[in-house]
Amino acid sequence: MLISLEIQEKIRLEMLSNLDIEKVDHLITDRKKLISALVDIFDEYFNNNQYHLNTQAQYFMIDMIADEIMGFGPLTQLMEDDSVSDILVNGPENIFIERKGILEKANCRFINNQQLTDIAKRLMQKVNRRIDESRPLGDARLLDGSRLNVVINPITLDGTALSIRKFAKNNRRLKDLLDMNALSSEMANFLIIASRCRANIIISGGTGSGKTTLLNALSKYISDNERIITLEDAAELNLEQSHVVRMETRLAGLENTGQVNMRDLVINALRMRPDRIIIGECRGEETFEMLQAMNTGHDGSMSTIHANTPRDAITRLESMIMMGSTKIPINVIRRNITSAVNLIVQASRMNDGSRKITHITEIMGMEGDNVLLQDIFSFVPAEERNHAGKLSGEFVNHGLFIRSSVRKRATIFNMSQELNQIFDGANK
Template sequence: MKVSLEDQGRIREAILKSIKIQVIEELINDREKLLDEISSHAEKVIGSINIHVSLQDKRELVESISDEIGGYGALRELIEDESVSDILVNGPEQIYVERAGKLELTNKRFINNDQLTEVAKRMVLKVGRRIDEAKPLVDARLADGSRLNVVIPPIALDGTSISIRKFGKGKKNFMDLVNYGSMSSDMANFLIIAARCRVNIIVSGGTGSGKTTLLNALSNYIADNERIITLEDAAELRLVQQHVLRLETRVAGIENTGQITMRDLVINSLRMRPDRIIVGECRGEETFEMLQAMNTGHDGSMSTLHANTPRDAVARLESMVMMSGMNMPIDVIRRNIASAVHIIIQVSRMNDGSRKITSIAEVMGIEGDRVVLQDIFTYEAQAGRCEDGKIRGDFRNHGLLVRSVVMQNAVFFDLDKELKTIFGIS
């Protein structure tokens, strides 16, 4: 008969009380010795409280407590599993992971919410942050670059919640994305030229759609002799160029001081003589400064934002500029957007788990009171599914207009022949 969760909780609490902190600090980086130490304490505790525990249950309990002390608890194996991209903990009994774009429930679990909360606090403490009832929400970056979000009771009603967006070990390039079916080769070649000839690019999409992956791939084609400044809430961009300066926002400390916002970083970056500015994600009032940078000589700048279509992306930009408190008329905001942004790339996570670039649109200017967008490429899904359950669809090449900014820049950078080949222009 398997030992109950209640008894597991009693044994865990007794073991943790019996182990000296000094011993834990000495053994925390040696898993085998830590397992032996906890196993000996488990023998004494189990004997003293007279609970029958099978060898299998004892081994699992010892491993669970060792992993808890190590800092990740039941999540250790999932964090080490390179096939897992997201780890989502909804209380002690529900741990989901995402693999290949699909969510699945794992057989992992915590003994109780006390253990889960203790693991969450250890993870947060490792990155120099704190979480308690006074501050029950934390958004941080782990040492390997993975994004960590923790919510504890009383905010989390069903137990502590942990969300981890893992930092991928390999950096995907355009060839990888073409092979995955995320874009066509024509789209890849077009985006390479767009990145090289310094057009301003916005990558739009939902959470987990692949915006940062695409931004990383685009950055490969920035010239080595350019000074690039990256601005992020959690540093995920990995640029290969030598002249890169990375800046990261900072939340307020315990006394509610020391906060550095994205707007602060954008304003300061303009004083640092950048050739290009890459903002990991535009979320609010910093958007105005970002557009100003794009409009004042920092061509080739890039950013991402959350939106469902290129048209929605323009509306989001309008809304975020309004958040800056500049009190600008809407027509002035739209003219700023139309002159600053050249290309909007829409990325989407499909319901078969795949990620696709569903649209590449060029901002053509203003007509009346609307920002005019022109589709260059789109993805069109078809009825039915492939044998492997994947969505059927085709990437369509709509061509490039004569007055395209991309074409004008391509001529300046001597890339117009390559660009014309993509669209069959003689």
């Protein structure tokens, strides 16, 4: 029996308006007990069966109300599906998901925009965030670590927009990325050595390219006897070392006070005797402080940045430093970058949905007023795809220059032999 959207909305409103939330709030983590309680409430209000629902239809409505009370409504099954990485809601009828790098339309919907907006507001309230007409944009980290962004009317014209970047439960390592053909074994070994040798690394890439996944994977090779401080807008890093201090930015409160931005965290982290500072993502004026940290004894620091190529990453770093101070000459900014950053690792999401490390590039210094870059590894795609329609290609080892800063670090950390094995036959 199909239930019209009109009847679904009537029953939903009656149930929620008459529901004593305190009676069921403690059952949110136990779905079976919540369903049992809702059955009793449903029978109490609809014992005359005025909507002529059969048993199957009644349980459909009870399930729907349970999903909404628990938080995600029609998105519940998508949140429980580990193969789904992103959920993108463009109004009540248009729900899309990303699975294995490919976007597809989901087979579910909200009753109407009111239900969608109500659920979005409740999700924000659960993490002490507010969204309404006076503040129609909201960003939050959910209790499970997933990132939530909500935009409501009057900003969105076709209904509330809701975006969820699900927290990855599978904490991937470089071996997992190797098995996924995201990089070659030589590249993986090189990145392990670079991490252990305390090279300063920037991971560059677009949205959904796997930057944070790679940053997590590289962090596994940091020594357990180092003091690590992680700084993030939304906590996603999962370091396994014993001596880790995790910090997260904070939005302004209801009275527009109490904000703690990334620059505040970076400045404070420098006073905490860190061995390494890991910034989840550089996106603003805190970049200058990060480079200063890399230049003042905090080797082995890492961060991510939104850019499409290693050269674009340099330009982005320059632009973000100028956000904080336009008085610094561009050549001074570039010299700061070249003296602070050793490697740029470019992550890309290909058009077949796969993720690849397309470049591992070393910053070699300055040539006149320009930053000199040298590819150590790169991915060269094949002209034709394989039999499964997937992108194929070759990871090319370009070799390591004699004046490489990573080579010097490998000597200091007694890892020259391991490094040379990677570049036998490719050294220049």
